[in-house]
Amino acid sequence: MNLTLFKADLKGNAILWAIIAYVMMMYFSVMSLMFDPTDTSALASMLELLPEGLMSSFGFNSVSTNLTSFLADYYYGFLVFMFPMIYCIVAANRLVAKLVDNGSFAYLLMAPVSRRTIIVTKGAVLLSSIAMLFAVLHIGGSAVCRMFFGDMLNRSIFLRLNINAALLTMLVGMICFFYSCYFNDSKLALSFSAGVNIGFLLLFMLGGVSSQSEWLKKLSIFSLLDTQRILEGSGTAGLDLLLAGLVLALFGLSVWVFDRKNLPI
Amino acid sequence: MIEVEGLTLQYPNGKGIRDVSFQVKEGQVLGYLGPNGAGKTTTIRCLLGYSKADRGSCAIRGLDCRRQAPAIQRFLGYLPGEIAFLDGMTGRQFLAFLSRMRGTKGHARQQELAEMFEIDLSGKIKRYSKGMKQKVGIIAAFMHDPEVIILDEPTSGLDPLMQSRFTELVLSEKKRGKTILMSSHIFEEVEKTCDQVVIIKEGQVAMQGDIHTLGQTQRKSFLIQLAGPLDASGLTALGAHVVPVGSGRYEVSVRSDQVGALLRLLGRLDVVSLESKKQSLEDIFLHLYGKEEAHESDAV
Numbered sequence: 394m395n396l397t398l399f400k401a402d403l404k405g406n407a408i409l410w411a412i413i414a415y416v417m418m419m420y421f422s423v424m425s426l427m428f429d430p431t432d433t434s435a436l437a438s439m440l441e442l443l444p445e446g447l448m449s450s451f452g453f454n455s456v457s458t459n460l461t462s463f464l465a466d467y468y469y470g471f472l473v474f475m476f477p478m479i480y481c482i483v484a485a486n487r488l489v490a491k492l493v494d495n496g497s498f499a500y501l502l503m504a505p506v507s508r509r510t511i512i513v514t515k516g517a518v519l520l521s522s523i524a525m526l527f528a529v530l531h532i533g534g535s536a537v538c539r540m541f542f543g544d545m546l547n548r549s550i551f552l553r554l555n556i557n558a559a560l561l562t563m564l565v566g567m568i569c570f571f572y573s574c575y576f577n578d579s580k581l582a583l584s585f586s587a588g589v590n591i592g593f594l595l596l597f598m599l600g601g602v603s604s605q606s607e608w609l610k611k612l613s614i615f616s617l618l619d620t621q622r623i624l625e626g627s628g629t630a631g632l633d634l635l636l637a638g639l640v641l642a643l644f645g646l647s648v649w650v651f652d653r654k655n656l657p658i
Numbered sequence: 659m660i661e662v663e664g665l666t667l668q669y670p671n672g673k674g675i676r677d678v679s680f681q682v683k684e685g686q687v688l689g690y691l692g693p694n695g696a697g698k699t700t701t702i703r704c705l706l707g708y709s710k711a712d713r714g715s716c717a718i719r720g721l722d723c724r725r726q727a728p729a730i731q732r733f734l735g736y737l738p739g740e741i742a743f744l745d746g747m748t749g750r751q752f753l754a755f756l757s758r759m760r761g762t763k764g765h766a767r768q769q770e771l772a773e774m775f776e777i778d779l780s781g782k783i784k785r786y787s788k789g790m791k792q793k794v795g796i797i798a799a800f801m802h803d804p805e806v807i808i809l810d811e812p813t814s815g816l817d818p819l820m821q822s823r824f825t826e827l828v829l830s831e832k833k834r835g836k837t838i839l840m841s842s843h844i845f846e847e848v849e850k851t852c853d854q855v856v857i858i859k860e861g862q863v864a865m866q867g868d869i870h871t872l873g874q875t876q877r878k879s880f881l882i883q884l885a886g887p888l889d890a891s892g893l894t895a896l897g898a899h900v901v902p903v904g905s906g907r908y909e910v911s912v913r914s915d916q917v918g919a920l921l922r923l924l925g926r927l928d929v930v931s932l933e934s935k936k937q938s939l940e941d942i943f944l945h946l947y948g949k950e951e952a953h954e955s956d957a958v
Binding site: 398401492495496499501504505508655657658 | 738
């Protein structure tokens with residue numbers, strides 16, 4: 394870890410990060426305001442107007458009468474993946490591949506710091522900024538729910554949802570980071586990280602369309618956010634550990650690949 | 659100080675370098691010459707530890723360039739051939755960032771260099787012209803007062819005045835005992851500053867040696883335009899090559915010790931214009947090896 398670089402990269406990504414955090418919070422607020430504890434029929438009748446398959450592919454299946462499960466279904470079914478994914482794709486590319494592609498990575502290596510230290514710092518920037526996105530979502534989301542619905546939000550379930558979602562996003566981020574470290578061409582890195590993650594998202598959505606296609610969901614990393622288990626109150630420590638393990642493994646692989654390759658700078 | 663021994667690195671497209679060996683002794687300035695695509699930057703990438711050679715080795719002050727790159731960076735200054743900087747910073751912020759990364763305090767020297775190259779560092783680098791970016795790169799390479807300096811095409815983008823400032827800078831650093839390797843594709847660019855030259859062509863060292871010996875064997879070319887007809891007999895007596903290039907213009911080349919005689923001879927002719935021609939490396943090869951350019955790499 395190199396603190397100077399860490400701070401500079403956090404600062405360099407700040408605007409993108411703020412935009413994504415803002416959009417995540419805005420959608421969260423809009424979603425939670427759609428919840429009406431006394432009458433869910435309005436939303437249910439609105440959903441009936443739309444094709445069933447389309448709605449269920451987004452994870453909108455039933456209208457819940459409980460704020461926490463309402464949010465779990467609507468926000469944590471799909472939206473929670475989308476915006477952080479955009480952040481991961483853009484930020485991971487900016488942190489490594491773009492600098493290698495245009496040659497400015499040379500300036501980072503002008504310090505008496507090993508290549509490995511630099512790339513570990515870059516990965517740490519990505520992971521900690523993802524953690525901060527979800528910290529904002531957790532704190533801001535709790536505040537929004539308290540403001541409009543008092544104590545209706547189950548805070549421990551909400552926390553577990555956010556931890557699970559944050560770890561999943563870190564996995565998405567590390568997939569992007571790996572391609573960013575692997576390719577010298579920024580466009581290739583972008584295409585692969587966007588392609589693979591959007592592919593996973595499509596599988597997840599197709600898997601939601603009907604019960605016959607449900608197996609597709611299992612192929613997608615996005616099924617690793619298990620809102621059902623969290624809502625039931627069953628343990629998800631194993632799932633979180635699996636995600637953390639995958640994140641670390643990909644991080645290690647990215648560092649290994651980058652440390653070894655020839656840099657065209 | 660810098661030792662390159664049998665360095666070989668082939669790219670999948672067949673380009674690269676083969677069996678490159680040379681040395682730069684402490685306090686020397688070496689010109690690393692070659693046409694575009696000859697393998698200059700590839701060699702430099704190995705010296706900086708960015709690329710791993712297939713065979714051979716390179717070391718700076720006895721440290722392996724690949725495995726001990728961070729240790730080498732403590733006393734190395736480097737100017738990359740490609741000018742790209744980190745986004746969103748001003749020139750001053752960028753140089754301050756680099757100093758913090760290096761853990762050095764080069765502020766006084768930085769200011770001195772900025773004044774020498776007449777650059778205002780307060781604007782965003784993104785908006786700088788090519789020449790200004792090059793100046794920022796030069797300041798970055800020199801500001802921490804490194805012992806060994808590697809420069810990849812250092813004068814590209816600089817105007818003639820700044821090119822001569824740069825020459826002054828290299829000469830003053832040389833006086834202070836610095837070891838410098840600079841690549842270029844123009845002979846004249848390194849002529850004023852370098853002691854030794856290594857010329858690389860198609861990935862192999864075509865020749866190396868003392869710059870003055872090379873300079874003496876070199877021929878000087880002039881482009882002259884005459885109002886009247888040319889009497890070639892006097893010129894041939896000087897051993898000059900004369901090639902008519904149309905509309906009263908001739909390209910005349912002589913050995914460098916015959917330049918004075920050539921000028922005296924031209925004084926008697928009706929010369930409209932006279933310009934000296936910059937020698938490309940191809941010209942040097944041609945003059946040194948005659949027309950058998952294709953065999954020149956075998957000849958060494």
